[in-house]
Amino acid sequence: MNIRRGKEQEASELSELAYRSKAYWGYSDEFMEACRDDLTLSSAYIETQEVYVLEDEGSIKGFMSLEKDAEQEQWLLGYLFMEPEAVGKGYGKALWQHMVEVAQKLDIPVITIHSDPYAEPFYLSRGAKRVGEIASTVFPGRILPLLEVEIEKERSVE
Template sequence: MKIRKATIHEADLVSDLCFRSKAHWGYSEEFMEACRDDLTITANYIETSLVYVIEEDGGIKGFMGLERREDHILLGYLFIDPNAIGKGYGKAMWEHMTQVVKSLNMRTVLIHSDPYAEEFYLARGAVRIGEIESTVIPDRKLPLLRFERRG
């Protein structure tokens, strides 16, 4: 397993992974199409954010996107290829995220979580602090989580 910064040339590849990973949870085609823009990772996003991929055996198994804010880091994306879910890639990305946050001398990570991913984050020490409005579906609420880095 190797974690490295994504390149701008991988924008389409990680966008496709993001879409397939979200679809893994059984969302309808209509819902997925409504999410397409939010799940599209642009070259500009890769350039202006901290975007990492995890790869093994010559293929990308997952990626995450971190956005530095004034007083916290936003974990904007953390997606694992559906064929790689449950094989430790998400945990490895989480550990890498905590190291990046530490290297930036930050403590707080906010997470706009998919409902299906909330349990993953809670198991790693994040706590639910509220809900946020979906940017795609009116009146849909999403878990808002906070993780405080220790040490």
């Protein structure tokens, strides 16, 4: 297993992975099509944000990103998606741990997560806390879990 920075030329491949991953939860075709823009990464996004790809057995199994929301002065978990056949194999936990390590290096104290309802149990099991709800940017009236995870400072080895 290898986790590395995402490459600008992977924007389309990562976007399609995000789409397949979201569809894993059984959402309707209409719902998925409405989400397509939100699940699409640009090469500029990959270049300017903290995007990391997990590879194993010669292929991409998942990816995650941290993005700085300058308006809100906070960091968001922008994406954390797995190939459907990779779910339950520890890749999500590995990406989560990598996210924590990146946050520690960047001295990020808290990461905010606008969670899909189906993904909330995973985040809660990793130490995130539900702090409220947030309106969906895609579907008026749809409410999503709003989570936060506090990042412990990296311990220095003396």
